[in-house]
Amino acid sequence: MNITVIGTGYVGLVSGTCFAETGNNVTCVDIDKVKVEKMRNGEVPIYEPGLKPLFDRNIKEDRLRFTTNLESAVATANVIFLCLPTPPGADGQADLSAVLFVAEQLGTMLTDYKVIVNKSTVPVGTADLVSEKIALNATVDFDVVSNPEFLREGAAIDDFLKPDRVVVGSSSEKATGIMEDLYSPFVRSGNPVIIMDERSSELTKYAANALLATKITFMNEIANICEGVGADVENVRRGIGTDSRIGKRFLFAGIGYGGSCFPKDVQAIKYTAQNVGYDFKILDSVIKVNEAQKVSMVPKIEEVFGSDLRGKVFGIWGLAFKPETDDVREAPALYLMHELAIRGATFKAYDPEAMKTFKNAASDLVNDNTAYVNTSTEAVLNTDALIIATEWAEFRGKDIENFNVLMNKPVIFDGRNLYDTQKAQKAGLTYISVGRKQMIQQELSYACG
Structure with missing residues (x-):
């Protein structure tokens, strides 16, 4: 099939690349000219394990293309996926302005039957709204389908290529048949394509x-x-x-x-x-x-060091909200470091992938008090304590017995419970984790240095 994917964010880029991998001709559309040019030159704008090889292969095979020209991409498509941002407003309501703006444009561009697919996470009733916007200008038949994504960042390629299930919200027999054909290569092992009405799909x-x-x-x-x-x-x-x-x-x-x-x-x-x-x-x-919970370590840190953290240097392991991604949106590290910086703390921070995105997202207060370092060992060296905020696999295998030598004070605040409490105790560490017995090696706090 000829597929157009509008929006090359996380969902759009993964979806477009994986559809191309199964032999479809995919055109990804984005309004960002610089981003489009970089993708044409083989630069992947996000970090996602396994994406780069598929991305490169399908560009080489000319099954994956990028453009800023929406009209030309629409003209050749059988199926058009809307993978546009729907950020929350102050009241929690999803902002559909990007989706509805593109929908209205599509109505002027349709010259033959298309299936338009809402892939973005959207509120109940959005399929109806998109249909109404397209119909304002459309002179040909079309169908709007709801097809929510269930991609875990860090495992999105496997989730797309081998889905637990595919949910399709459609009231059109024709559109349903097209969607079933499109997803048939991904469900050969028998996992279901679940057909339902559009509103149930959106709520699912x-x-x-x-x-x-x-x-x-x-x-x-x-x-x-x-x-x-x-x-x-x-x-x-x-x-x-x-x-x-x-x-x-x-x-x-x-x-x-x-x-x-x-x-x-x-x-x-x-x-x-x-x-x-x-x-x-x-x-x-x-x-x-x-x-x-994001700042639940703060009272534990204050119990050891006191509320005045001026002069204290904390190593930070992990800035992304979860491992295997560079996404820091709503990451606990953002909130925790902000609270500690207010109290005077400074940081040596390390993340395998997310340091650039974290710098861009962090407040000036956090950035001004943070040295971003190149290795996890450097983040520990000469610090008063280590805070583990993300459970990257490389942290699990660290030799914590050496922390007594590397750190000013052998204190770990483990927000992800990476280590065995008994081993931490044997290593002479003050080891404070979540929901487990805290291993305090000294009766006195470190508040006075």
């Missing part, structure tokens, strides 16, 4: 992410109880994760979730509920707890 994406965010937040609440009663959240996790009704995934305690999806989608479904007069109390709690 929000419901999935809200439930996962709730699961994470519930375990963080359990972790906080564990600290109060002397239990170990890792044992609790194993104890409940083997229950097939619960499952093992999304049960790891930490310092909160971030990223581009969970915070935005939880807010959006809450706004949808309010619009129909329903008070979604669980999500109110999820949002409140997650906001607090």
